Amino acid sequence: MTVEQSPSVPGRIEITPEAIASIVSQAVLTCYGVVGMASRTLTDGLVEILQGDSSRRGVEVRVVDDRIIIDLYVVLEYGMRIVTVAENVKSVVKFAVEQQVGVPVHAVNVHVQGLRVSEGQAAER
Numbered sequence: 001m002t003v004e005q006s007p008s009v010p011g012r013i014e015i016t017p018e019a020i021a022s023i024v025s026q027a028v029l030t031c032y033g034v035v036g037m038a039s040r041t042l043t044d045g046l047v048e049i050l051q052g053d054s055s056r057r058g059v060e061v062r063v064v065d066d067r068i069i070i071d072l073y074v075v076l077e078y079g080m081r082i083v084t085v086a087e088n089v090k091s092v093v094k095f096a097v098e099q100q101v102g103v104p105v106h107a108v109n110v111h112v113q114g115l116r117v118s119e120g121q122a123a124e125r
Helices: 017-028 042-051 082-101 119-124
Strands: 034-037 059-064 067-077 105-116
Touching (some): 017 059, 017 067, 017 082, 067 082, 082 105
Parallel strands (some): 067 105
Antiparallel strands (some): 034 067
């Protein structure tokens, strides 16, 4: 993705989907109710293990016609209202990317891959 800036200094600024994914990953993990990111598929999980880079796990960024589309694969805390947490994640991610990159986000899709019971909840059972 190329970002157009003021013409005071010739050149261009190029932001890769991987850079955007790093911003997204940090933003998601600050959201209340999110306990982690999940791989989209088992194959993706194995590739992440072999590459040793989990900083962008569960984040897929596509740039189509200079529009940013983000897919997130998350694990949420059991007992949380899923729709509320997912809407919050969408808002936080959209804000973070637009603030740091300066380009509007077209869509943020949240895929809840699982729920995790906290140790405190498990002990109560």
